[in-house]
Amino acid sequence: MTSLSTQVHVHCVGHPAYSQSFPCAPSTAEIGRRVLRDVLGIWRLDNLDDVTERATLIVTELVANAARHTSCQEIRLMVRRPSATRLRVGVQDRAPARLPTLGQADDDDESGRGLVLIDAVADRWGYDLHGSGRRPWGKEVWAEIRITGEA
Template identity: 60%
Template sequence: MGYPAYSQTFPCRPETAEIGRKLVHEALGAWHLDDLTEPAELIISELVANAASHTPCRSIRLVVGRPSPTRVRIAVVDRAPSRLPVLGTADAEAEGGRGLLLIDVLADRWGYTLLGSHSKRGPWGKETWAELKAAG
């Protein structure tokens, strides 16, 4: 038996972050994990912002799941496997560039998974994800 997950596809635009925050809020409320809502909302906002800023995708899939009883996974799936997330350093004067740094602080762990494979075309997309540890 698998663990529950919520996922929906939306336009790849910065405004989708608000929808993502609502999805996270509802999922965590259904699972009685309200204490994770604030960091999870920040994480989904940053993941959406990264996809909207750094990929040419028209749509993204938002995913909120429970890979185990003690973990919550927040993810964004896009069709830009060649644009991999890289944890960098932010210039103190820069307006952006801190999204993955924030996720790195908030999440128990984070990363990306390439999706699909074809002998000539390679993967069709990637899932950038972050996990929070739930009290268990």
């Protein structure tokens, strides 16, 4: 039995996707990792340890960044398979003016390495603005992992 709090709907067409809203708080990272593992299990990707480890690190860092750098009350975790060989993990918030930048943390800094870690474990990452071009209402910061091996 999965711990997903909402029912997963299976569609006969398109690519699998799951999303759920959570409080924008550091503690959401733990919930997000659990949800991600459940989704990977449903998609029968949970036997791919490398994918699971990389994706859970990405969830942790994306949630931490949203909690730290936005004043949003809520975020949306999104897990998708845009193709048979790719997994996309994203966090959507309502702070389109706070765009992610790949920074440089000093050795003694306690933070500032989130996107550096994501850049190291993801095959690619970026962000998409949501809403009209002149007045976006939010953004999704995402990272993709290539899926190799048998699922």
